Amino acid sequence: MSPILLAGATLNQTPLDWEGNLDNIIQAIAMAKEKNVDLLCLPELSITGYGSEDLFLSYWYPKKALDSLQKILPYTQDITVLVGLPCRIHSQLYNCMAVLEDREILGFVAKQFLAIDGVHYEGRWFTPWKAGEVTTIECFDGKYPFGDIIFDKHGHKYGFEICEDAWRGSKRPGHRLKKRGVDIIFNPSASHFAMGKSEQRELLVKESSKELGVAYFYVNLLGNESGRMIFDGEVLYAEEGEVLLKNKLLSFQSVQLQTIHFPAKGAKPLQLTHNSQTKNEEFMAASTLALFDYLRKSRSRGFVLSLSGGADSSTIAILVADMVKRGVEMLGAPLFLKKIHRENDISPSSNTKEIIKEIFTTAYQGTRNSSTATLNSAQNLAKSLGATFHHWTIDEEVSSYTHKIENALGRKLSWEKDDIALQNIQARARSPIIWMLANIKNFLLLSTSNRSEGDLGYATMDGDTSGSISPIAAVSKDFILQWLRWAEKEKAYEGLSYVNSLQPTAELRPQERSQTDEDDLMPYPIISAIEKLAIRDRRSPMDVYLILKEEISLEPSVLKGYIAKFFRLWSINQWKRERLAVSFHLDEFNVDPKTWYRFPVLSGGYREELALMEKLEE
Structure with a gap:
């Protein structure tokens, strides 16, 4: 058996972009052919x-995927190509890999285990395939084997574990593939990004190659495919318990190709390191x-941001500026501008700051x-980044709203009686004017909500929650605060020095009342500790208390008070989380009911559970 050259290509695809997706696949095949x-x-x-x-639920969508598969076939002369698509047989839809070779279809392999936790809902669309079963599928005037199949390339047997298949321990298909004598297992995946997940995949691929006695090749999708989930485009290859290939993740390139010979004789194992700052890099x-x-x-043509000078909006400002910086570095200014559809009105010779000024407006x-x-803080940060900066006041608008309500009620509003309403009207009065600016420029409005404040409803609906997308809604405030210090020091964003010197505050009460976010809520690290147990691990209030009282040095009554406040505010503010702008999944969990944690809008609010916790003797 002669050695063969293997390749994995990661692709940045988009639902319903049939032409673009096909172009990326054809480009990947062409790149592979150039390297033989x-x-x-x-x-x-x-x-x-x-x-x-739910496009998967329709009959026409999988059928059109087959039409695309037929268009790929002519490009497979003298190469074997493994490509993923949905296939329907007798009303059941399966998540499949098609094996194409020399302009022919060799067969289809169907996924055996579906991802149905966290951000994944595959069971809504797909049917799991049964191990060992094989049937045929009719398409293109022919019949092709379909199911649990292995293949041969120049005497080397290979099979598949499709994403979730590999994470099922003793039930995984790999054990059966080992008994069938395969030499290579391919793992084509659509595995969502989360900080720290790459390290888990490295361990999976390394241990799989050793345990199963095979070469193990992992290939993931790339990019923010359809709005919420991000794919990091990871390609990993291991033999005999050693990772021999790993690419640079999260590329702005639409197609990346990685090659390695099998068997990989003489290839040196990679030294893969992860440290305390890896998550900061990954988040960025x-x-x-x-x-x-x-x-x-x-x-869209750019971004608009209400830049308050505080931590949340400043984080987003840095991310937008760094997006331009990375895009220009990876693609070059001309291609970057072409990809964001601004090549006709921004000079390709523009430097990074000049591009930022054109596509990023702050106020x-x-x-x-x-x-x-x-x-x-806001003005200096915007200037340091090159963003367009505006400054105006909204006191006139706030006064107009307030006077109308005072006239209607027949009394003056006061901070003693109307605290929340007087805070909220300021946040809401900012929304219409910043939306107007975004509409005029055809820019996306960025919302500044974070996960910690989403937990407790510490956000004004139609105020600071207004936006097209909410980039940091899935990360905690204490993570953001440490990340900003890191970005100032390690990434040389010196404009953050003002931001990092400030105590987080909404600045919605008169200054003499000395408002801070943590006084309104509780310390942010406490919020994070409670939410990990209550939301990520789905623990009861009693469980949360019993665990945290051993981990956090607080008076029992104070800790109980924080836990009770968290669960009460969580319960009554579900309606706010239902209305948050589209957010990116970035961490091991999030609180977006559309992607990770569903909770009833109306509930009993943990009254019995909190009462039991309060009665617990110390």
């Missing part, structure tokens, strides 16, 4: 895109790619309760 690749593996559902949602890279894809796929919308410190 024998066998090319493409990711899971690469013809349609993984995020096609994933968020910037997500913003880039969202901008170009929505065909500080002050009130009499705003401070000079936050104005200086």
